[in-house]
Amino acid sequence: MSTNSKIAAVLASAGILAAGWSVGTANGATVAAATTTAGGTTTSQTVGTGTTGSATTTGTTSGTTTGTATTTTPATGTTTTTTGTTATTSYKDGTYTGTTAVHRYGSVTVTVTISGGKISAVTAAVVDDGDRKSQQINSSSLPTIKSRVIAANSAAVSTVSGATYTTKAYLTSLQAALSKAA
Amino acid sequence: MNTSTLTARQAGVGTAPSWAAPSTTALPAGTTLPPDDTRRYRRRTTARNLRAASLTVIGWTSVAAAVSLYLAYGGMYEFDALAHSLKALGIIAGLVATDLMCLMLLLAARIPYVDRAFGHDHAVALHSKLGAWVLYGLGLHAWLLLAAYAAAEGVGLVAEFGSLWTVPDFAIAVVALLLLTVVGVTSIVAAKRKLGYEVWHAIHLATYVAVGLSIPHQFSMSGLFADGTWQRWYWLGLYGATAFALLAFRVLLPLISTVRHGLVVSRVVREAHDVVSVEMTGRHLPELDVQAGQFLHWRFLADGLWWHQHPFSVSAAPTATTLRITVRNLGAGTARLMDVRPGTRVMIEGPYGIFSDQVRTTDAVTLVGIGIGIAPIRAVLEATDIVPGRATVILRSSTPEELYLVREVEALCRAKGARLITLVGHRAVRRNGTAAWVPASHAGLTLADMVPYLTRSDVYVCGPQAAADLVIDDALAAGVPAAAIHNERFSW
Numbered sequence: 001m002s003t004n005s006k007i008a009a010v011l012a013s014a015g016i017l018a019a020g021w022s023v024g025t026a027n028g029a030t031v032a033a034a035t036t037t038a039g040g041t042t043t044s045q046t047v048g049t050g051t052t053g054s055a056t057t058t059g060t061t062s063g064t065t066t067g068t069a070t071t072t073t074p075a076t077g078t079t080t081t082t083t084g085t086t087a088t089t090s091y092k093d094g095t096y097t098g099t100t101a102v103h104r105y106g107s108v109t110v111t112v113t114i115s116g117g118k119i120s121a122v123t124a125a126v127v128d129d130g131d132r133k134s135q136q137i138n139s140s141s142l143p144t145i146k147s148r149v150i151a152a153n154s155a156a157v158s159t160v161s162g163a164t165y166t167t168k169a170y171l172t173s174l175q176a177a178l179s180k181a182a
Numbered sequence: 183m184n185t186s187t188l189t190a191r192q193a194g195v196g197t198a199p200s201w202a203a204p205s206t207t208a209l210p211a212g213t214t215l216p217p218d219d220t221r222r223y224r225r226r227t228t229a230r231n232l233r234a235a236s237l238t239v240i241g242w243t244s245v246a247a248a249v250s251l252y253l254a255y256g257g258m259y260e261f262d263a264l265a266h267s268l269k270a271l272g273i274i275a276g277l278v279a280t281d282l283m284c285l286m287l288l289l290a291a292r293i294p295y296v297d298r299a300f301g302h303d304h305a306v307a308l309h310s311k312l313g314a315w316v317l318y319g320l321g322l323h324a325w326l327l328l329a330a331y332a333a334a335e336g337v338g339l340v341a342e343f344g345s346l347w348t349v350p351d352f353a354i355a356v357v358a359l360l361l362l363t364v365v366g367v368t369s370i371v372a373a374k375r376k377l378g379y380e381v382w383h384a385i386h387l388a389t390y391v392a393v394g395l396s397i398p399h400q401f402s403m404s405g406l407f408a409d410g411t412w413q414r415w416y417w418l419g420l421y422g423a424t425a426f427a428l429l430a431f432r433v434l435l436p437l438i439s440t441v442r443h444g445l446v447v448s449r450v451v452r453e454a455h456d457v458v459s460v461e462m463t464g465r466h467l468p469e470l471d472v473q474a475g476q477f478l479h480w481r482f483l484a485d486g487l488w489w490h491q492h493p494f495s496v497s498a499a500p501t502a503t504t505l506r507i508t509v510r511n512l513g514a515g516t517a518r519l520m521d522v523r524p525g526t527r528v529m530i531e532g533p534y535g536i537f538s539d540q541v542r543t544t545d546a547v548t549l550v551g552i553g554i555g556i557a558p559i560r561a562v563l564e565a566t567d568i569v570p571g572r573a574t575v576i577l578r579s580s581t582p583e584e585l586y587l588v589r590e591v592e593a594l595c596r597a598k599g600a601r602l603i604t605l606v607g608h609r610a611v612r613r614n615g616t617a618a619w620v621p622a623s624h625a626g627l628t629l630a631d632m633v634p635y636l637t638r639s640d641v642y643v644c645g646p647q648a649a650a651d652l653v654i655d656d657a658l659a660a661g662v663p664a665a666a667i668h669n670e671r672f673s674w
Binding site: 002004005008009010012013014016017019020021023024025027104131133136137 | 231238241242243255257335345348403404
């Protein structure tokens with residue numbers, strides 16, 4: 001390999017990498033913007049370049065955990081009427097939908113049902129990035145998040161390990177819904 | 183001096199032509215080619231170097247493109263936590279390995295442009311070299327992603343591995359990786375020798391199965407290849423182009439050549455007790471454009487022969503209607519070739535290689551043929567331009583009987599004004615205990631001693647690789663530029 005072709009290869013490679021980087025940064029800025037302003041529309045899904053994953057609605061499905069993720073609480077998924085142990089807040093009865101919270105691997109839109117001033121049911125419309133691993137994480141973590149929310153009767157619950165992004169987005173959207181019910 | 187040297191000297195006795203007594207008288211030195219010939223050589227060399235350089239640049243940039251597309255997808259934002267960094271590195275390793283795999287397949291596709299730039303043997307060597315990197319890359323890909331997922335979920339590697347089986351397409355991806363590992367291991371030279379070409383080749387075909395099995399998980403498990411991304415289109419395009427090249431140049435083109443040229447064995451001549459020349463007649467041969475010294479893969483459609491395919495160089499400059507090969511019985515498939523009958527139809531793939539007049543760089547030429555390697559040397563001698571007094575042909579064999587085609591070479595040398603040197607006898611032992619390429623009768627003799635204009639000549643070497651390598655070392659030591667040394671390595 002001659003020196004000239006080495007230089008050409010290095011220059012061409014560097015150029016291509018720089019182009020990829022700048023496109024990535026431009027898209028990254030969109031992701032960041034979408035995440036921070038996730039209080040706006042429910043269709044602001046601009047993660048990366050491809051976000052047409054399948055939307056899986058959990059809540060009606062009684063928490064079928066397909067993975068082996070660290071499920072600390074058994075996923076019940078049924079409308080557990082609160083026992084009022086941790087209920088410090090009281091909400092107005094009704095059904096409220098939160099804003100769509102976009103994160104790195106998809107988005108979450110939470111709908112909360114309040115009856116008797118307490119969270120009686122939560123459903124989440126989850127969009128993933130098409131990555132099967134993301135789908136696996138979602139399907140295994142959502143029932144856990146849901147049962148924690150119902151038990152705590154608030155958005156102040158701990159993050160499900162291995163599903164940090166999904167949990168955070170879930171709670172952001174939930175908080176938005178709960179603030180409507182306040 | 184030991185006894186083995188003495189017996190070797192004994193074996194050399196009785197060979198009439200010797201290096202010291204050239205069978206043709208050289209024309210006065212100082213005769214040079216007309217300037218347009220040297221200019222032609224220079225032009226061809228520049229064009230070939232340019233082809234090789236552009237292909238090398240394309241290869242490297244394709245690796246950069248694989249990484250770049252991931253960055254465009256936002257890959258650099260993954261480096262925020264350990265688990266994410268592992269995942270990003272795992273994906274990059276997989277992408278680079280996939281890109282290199284495509285390059286490997288393209289190198290093995292025998293694309294004429296690639297062949298003319300690198301030569302078949304260099305392309306195959308590059309293919310093997312990349313093979314190791316593909317395996318390292320895929321191994322890293324598997325381990326890093328497993329570790330990344332395990333870290334993200336806070337479970338052990340084994341538990342994570344167990345959980346992954348439920349992810350669609352994961353299982354077949356694991357099978358693909360195992361298959362590729364088997365292919366890689368069996369391709370290591372030692373294992374290759376032990377297995378034999380046919381078995382090795384059958385295992386190698388499993389590569390296609392492995393690649394096929396690995397593709398679904400790339401599109402289903404990875405968000406990068408998700409529907410609607412232009413990364414998806416880029417990779418689909420690359421796969422499509424690779425598959426097309428393989429189909430076109432390894433399957434369709436040989437079939438078309440076979441049918442169009444309709445080669446049939448027309449004459450079989452026994453050159454020595456274990457060597458035959460097979461002459462074949464065909465149609466439109468100028469279109470096939472076989473350069474003297476190039477090789478083709480031949481398949482003789484006769485009982486017990488049709489399932490073997492062999493690479494043989496043409497042993498004479500092709501004519502408008504005939505091609506000739508000279509074949510030595512090396513056991514297995516070649517044994518039956520000794521008895522091939524006129525009228526046998528022949529399937530061909532090729533021509534391949536750049537062991538021909540095409541790679542000349544200068545007006546002087548040194549041709550070294552060892553054993554059956556004399557056959558392509560004879561063809562090159564016949565076709566290449568020779569300035570009388572600026573060409574030397576060296577034929578090397580263990581016994582006089584093995585100086586195949588020596589009479590033809592002698593006649594060509596006489597006609598074209600080349601000097602002929604024959605070296606016969608068992609190999610001399612050098613001071614360090616290893617064998618030299620010259621016979622014991624001429625121990626210590628070097629290429630430079632035999633060819634006064636050696637360093638200003640193109641050196642063509644063909645023969646068993648161990649001996650050919652010694653000749654090449656000799657030439658390099660004398661100061662012949664590497665670019666002026668031409669040798670076709672017969673590797674699979």
